[in-house]
Amino acid sequence: MSSNHRLLVENADQVVVICNHGEKFLTKEGMKNLSVIQNASVVIGRDGLIEAVGPSKAISLQYSGASFDKVIDAKGMCVLPGLVDAHTHPVWAGDRVHEFAMKLAGATYMDVHRAGGGIHFTVEHTRAAAAPELLGSLGSRLARMLRAGTTLVECKSGYGLELQTEVKMLEVIEKARRSLPINISSTYCGAHAVPKGKTVAEATEDILQVQLPRLKELMSAGTLRVDNIDVFCEQGVFDLDATRSILQAGKELGLNINFHGDELHPMNSAQLGAELGALAISHLEEVTDEGIAAMAMAGTAAVLLPTTAYILRLPQPRARAMLDAGVIVALGSDFNPNAFCCSMPIVMHLACVNMRMTMSEALAAATINAAYALGRSDTHGSLEVGKHGDLLVLNNSRWEHLIYQLGGHRELIRHVVIKGNVINTDQTMPL
Secondary structure, three states: OOOOEEEEEEEEEEEEEEEOOOOOOOOOOHHHEEEEEEEEEEEEEEOEEEEEEHHHHHHHHHHHOOEEEEEOOOOEEEEOOOOEEEEEOOOOOOHHHHHHHHHHOOOOOHHHOOOOOHHHHHHHHHHHHHHHHHHHHHHHHHHHHOOOOOOEEEEOOOOOOOOOHHHHHHHHHHHHHHHOOOOEEEHHHHHHHOOOOOOHHHHHHHHHHHHHHHHHHHHHHOOOOOOOOEEEEEEOOOHHHHHHHHHHHHHHHHOOEEEOOOOOOOHHHHHHHHHHHEEEEEEEEOHHHHHHHHHHOOOOOEEHHHHHHHHHHHOOOOOHHHHHHHHEEEEEEEEEEEOOOOHHHHHHHHHHHOOOOOHHHHHOOOHHHHHHHHHOOOOOOOOOOOOOOOOOEEEEOOOHHHHOOOOOOHEEEEEEEOOOEEEEEOOOOOO
């Protein structure tokens, strides 16, 4: 047989398939019993897609005459899908380490924001940074995420708050998407804060009349791919009416609605998102029971961010209430200057300890459900035939160690594979 297969991962003690009936997402019952095959192998074809998954003996017989570009003997190891990070802000200049000290001393998120810190501090530095500088730092951050097992990541703009810098950020994300192995879902987040000197009405008008029309031009020309639209719906930021008008305008451009809601105050963002057919809403630390019910009914994913609640000492998102109500629960790192965490294994650990999720729920939330929140669960999030060959090989015979060993992911992850290519994660990715 000719060499038409890219990769064989054979003899794994466990292959964690997640789900195997083409499910787009899992809710509570499905998250309890993930599909795991013992003593199994995975074949990835020349097209980078999964060609076969099954017991090692059966795969060995089926491919007895085949040759492969690479073979990984995974005896004593386990294989699971590449992790999906459903919420990050990875393009920015100027860190905020000084603000961490302020928060530790008792300052709230909005105290820092009103003092000219927070998003406004980052906006000032990001506006001043040249695109190559932003691209370089983005590349190194994405490399850190890859090393921690993330193979699909959502990347937001939102530290420009005006046309020129928002486009600059989106172009940087586009260059990374085209040149790096990691899969990227791009989000326009021009409504991340109200720019200094503007009212909410003025900021909303600028987004609707200036920024979104320009985005439409760039997307139509094929120079920019943008997948999602985001708004920070919050007291003192964008109210419900402004949020509604911006999200609706984005939806008309073909963008998925995927926004920040009910983080610091119960704003009824969840009900608004459900009404608009939002694909996902993030944060939800202050979501109401009515909001949870509305999201469950609408099939809107909840992207929970345990790092944010942990760092800001906020109430934890009510993951158990959401799961019990049938909400599609996903996870994200919320990587940004306020929550500097690149590791989905650490996020899963925090979700289990602080949000009382089980390990299988956390893994489903960081794979198939996070992929669903990005509109990508048809291609990512599980090890099913026809999906992208994105997987991790763990140097342990039980997958739970990736969550159990807090901060141990560098030692545990033996290989990161994207579309059948084994990625050298020891190097910062070239740009």
